Amino acid sequence: MLVNKNRSSAGFALPTVIVASVVAMMLLLVAASASTAIREGLYAQHYRRLAREAAESGVVLASKCLELNNDLAQWSNSAKLRPNTDCKGAVVAGRTQYIQQDGNVRTTFEVGEPERREGSIQRITAVGRTELIRTTDGAVWKSYEYRLAGQAGLSTLLDSVSFGYATGGGFAMSGAFFTVIDEFGRPRSAGFNGFGQLGVGSTTDTLTLKQFNIPANKRAVRTYTNFLSHGRNMFALTENGEVWGAGLNNHGQIGNPGQSVAWVTNPVQFALPSTDNVATFVAPLGIVTFVVTSQGNVYAAGLNEKGVAGINSTAATIKTPTRVPFPEKIRADAHSWALDSQTAYAIGESGAVYGWGNNEFGQLAQGDINERRAPVRLGDFGKPGKTKAVQLAFDGDTVYIRDSAGAVYSAGKTNYGQAGVPTFRLRAGVSNRCLAAVGASLRTENCSSTAANQKWHLDRTNNALQVESNPGASQNRCVEATGHNGEETRMRWCAWWSGGKRFDFRYPTNSWSYVYLSNSTDIGGRGLCIIEANSATGDTKMDSCEYYTHKVYAPYNPTLEQVASSGVVDITTDQYFATMVYANGEVKTFGLNNGALGNGVYVDTSNFDTYKRQAYNPTPVKFILPPGVKAVSSWTTSNGVDSKNGNTFVVTSDGRVFGAGSNVTGQLGIGHIGGGTNGIYPTPQQMLVLGAQGNLASYVRSGYGTTVVYANNRKVFTVGNNSNGQLGDDTTTTNPTPRANKNTNPQRHVKFY
Structure with a gap:
């Protein structure tokens, strides 16, 4: 049977084929284009990442250059840092200007002058660049840039690391502590906190650093406490001259009349008058506090027993900071102030010396033993044609004055020869x-x-x-x-x-x-x-x-007596001996020999009848140093006749530290605890670590069996007693080898943003 078919269902028309082909071609073109774009995007992403890495290298180099020059930039916008320059931005012959060069790809960077932010923090902007090179002529045909901002600096400001300790004074509590200031101007404290002086809101000791609670919008530049056994409060000086304090306030010594509590655990402001409210220096005595202002005035608050506040008043306590009536402006530095017990001293701008308070042993050099409730002048220092006073030292009963000619004078108690002169008066008991x-x-x-x-x-x-x-x-x-x-x-x-x-x-x-x-x-x-x-x-x-x-009789000198006629560049003291460093590098000590005079003579202070002639040393003796070694500074620490905390430390011109006296807590830093004769080394011992591998000592502080060494490489080394965590290592383990522990040292860091 014949079936008739429709032709249109038996094939397809030419236009349909053409349309399908065009569509397919368009899809192929789109796919090819997308593939090219993706490839180009991946390449660009890779090259930009290389540029960022180059910029990071620039920031790191800039940070290292700052570290090597005390955080001062030596390069500028006209002499930028590049891979082939030194830290001054000068091209170094032989160095390549590229970080890497692989085939036709190379990277480099440049860093302009940094911008200082808060504290030691500086903002660094680096431009990293990836360059693509034409293989035919070596020319750059395309480049990718990445601009990176970073900050570099220290987590701790070295010159603001402060140590303090408290013992005695009628209190059962004792201990040591420290405070640092971080890169944002925030004080942080750790250690003994029995009086709330750490300012952390409690009286609980802490091994880890906690913030000294000044207001969030305040930035501290320095902290002050007492390292002569009166460290019962602490003060922070802010960049705008405010003083904030915490700790013992039983006499109003925090300087804030609105505070009636005996222990201030959260810092409050020391109340300076509105017309003179920019502070430049704080001198805390534990029982009374003195603040020097930018106008050279001094304000006192706290105990006024025996007139120690110096404001010419018979009031027992001074709750509202009151001006001390000096006849001239007063200097605002540590060498110009000396405080201990209930007597205080300060140097005026003229070089004159003023003293006030207790005078039981004639330490005010007025020829008598009467207390003074307002500052009186000691000697002729600062008068026309006379030398100027440049340094004060005081052990609580005997004062020492070093003048601009290198002479040293003393006044006060001398039962162990601590006046440094052979003569004395004998006052009946x-x-x-x-x-x-x-x-x-x-x-x-x-x-x-x-x-x-x-x-x-x-x-x-x-x-x-x-x-x-x-x-x-x-x-x-x-x-x-x-x-x-x-x-x-x-x-x-x-x-x-x-x-x-x-x-x-x-x-x-x-x-x-x-x-x-x-x-x-x-x-x-x-x-x-x-x-x-x-x-x-x-x-x-x-x-x-x-x-x-x-x-019984009290040996004393109520007038100034000359200890040394010239050549002295440093003097330090504590109960009841003193140390003088001479310009020629010699060191001499005098006074009580509890094993710390460093002259090789051992004294058992528990048996004074046997050692009475060795204990009394009015004539300075040599602190024994190796041949050719020259001293530059010293530190003396003692707690009366108790030999376990008696030490003399000497820093030498080559950055070493030598110590004599007690090592019962490992404070000599010689790698072990005790040793010597009953834990005492009458002959100086060299401290480990310091003076080697770039760790050159600048100066030493010591007390409470703990020794602190400040080095010129921006490190702080601690050694010895660690009963309150004062070594800064988050433990209470005593350590006889000096270490630059994390809590007391700058942790250098770089942040990118």
């Missing part, structure tokens, strides 16, 4: 009258700073007590025990020698200020001493050496 030679008699008189017959010295050749002058008799007169059983006293020719003239200082148990005047021959085995038999008449006699106030 009951009557406050002074021992005097009157012809052939030995008696007490009203004390006079000009009476030469009240001025004595111990003749160490014969161990005799000799007077400087004796009206009505020869000057060459010595005290003699005579009469029945040697119970009488008289003055006799020193040349007419007898056992009765052999006298020494003996030290009463638990008395750090007085001495017995003991006849060392010990006639009859009774250990007789000179006593004031009648305070009304001044008669004296020999009697048993027992600690009653009428049997």
Whole structure:
């Protein structure tokens, strides 16, 4: 059967084929174009990533250049940093200007002058560049740039690392602590916090750094505390001259009259007057605080016992900061201030020295022992034609003044020879009258700073007590025990020698200020001493050496005495000895030898009767250094006669540190705890680590068995006692080897943004 078919269903038309072909071709073209674009995009992404890496290299190089030059840029926008330049932006011959060059691709960078931001933080902008090179002629035919901003700086400002410790003062609590300032001007503290001085909102100790809670919009530039056992409060000075304090406030010493609590745990502002409210320096004594302003004025707040606030008032406490009445502007630096116990000193712009407060041992050099409630002038420093005072040191009872000629003067207590001169006056414990030679008699008189017959010295050749002058008799007169059983006293020719003239200082148990005047021959085995038999008449006699106030005397100097005539460049002190560094690199020490004088002589301070002649050192002795080694600075620390915290440290011109005295907590930094003689090294030992591998010491601070060394490579090394975490290593483990621990050192970092 024949079927008739429709032709249109049996094939397709030509236009349909053409349309399909065109569509397919268009799809192929789109795919090819997309593939090319993707490839180009991937290439561009790769080249831009290379440019970013080049820019990062530029920021890192800039950061390193800043680190090597104390964060000061040596390059500029006209002499930029590039791969082939030094840190000054100068081209170095032989260096390539490219970071990498692979085939026809090379990368480079350039860095302009940085912009300083907060604290040590600086903003660095680097431009990284990837260049594509034509193989035919070596010309750049395309480049990719990446502009990168970064910040570089230190997490801690080295010159603002502060250490403090507190002990004694009638408080059972004691300990050590430290504070740093981070790159954003925020103080951070760790360690002992018994008085709330860390400013973290509590009185709880902390091993990890916590923020000293000044307001968020404030930036601190320096912190202040006390490293002479009075570290019971801490203060932060801000960039606009505000002072914020925390800690012990039982006398209003934080300086904020609105605070009535005894422990301020969150910092409050020291209230300066609105017309003079830019502070430049803080001098904290723990019981009273002094703030120096940009106008050279000084404001005090806190305890005013014995006039230590210096504001010419009899008020017991000063809750509102009050101006101290100086006759001139006062300097605002650590060398120009000395505070301890209840006495204070400051140097004026003229170079004059002023002192106020307690004067029990004549430490104000006024010729008497009367307290001063307003500043008085010591000596002629700063007067026309006279030398200027340049440094003060004070141990709580004896003051030292170094002048512009390198001379050193002292005044105050000298029971261990800490005045650095052989002469002294002897004030009786009951009557406050002074021992005097009157012809052939030995008696007490009203004390006079000009009476030469009240001025004595111990003749160490014969161990005799000799007077400087004796009206009505020869000057060459010595005290003699005579009469029945040697119970009488008289003055006799020193040349007419007898056992009765052999006298020494003996030290009463638990008395750090007085001495017995003991006849060392010990006639009859009774250990007789000179006593004031009648305070009304001044008669004296020999009697048993027992600690009653009428049997003891206070050796002191109420006038300035010259210790060294010239050449001294540094002096430091603590109870009851001092250290002088000379321009020629020599070091001399004097005063109490608790093993720390560094002259190789050991003294057992628990047995003063045996070592009494070694303990008393009025004539400076040499601190032993290796041949050819020269000292540049020193630090002295002590806690009375207790030898376990007595040390002298000396920094030498080659960056080494030598220490003498106690090592019972490893504070000498010699790699072990104890050793020596009962833990004492009377001969100086070289501290490990310092002076090697670029760790050159600049200066030392020490106290509470902890030693802190500041190095010139921007590191802070700590060693010794770590009972409160004061070494900055997040532990309480004592360490006898110096380390630059993380919490007390700058952690350099670079951030990109």
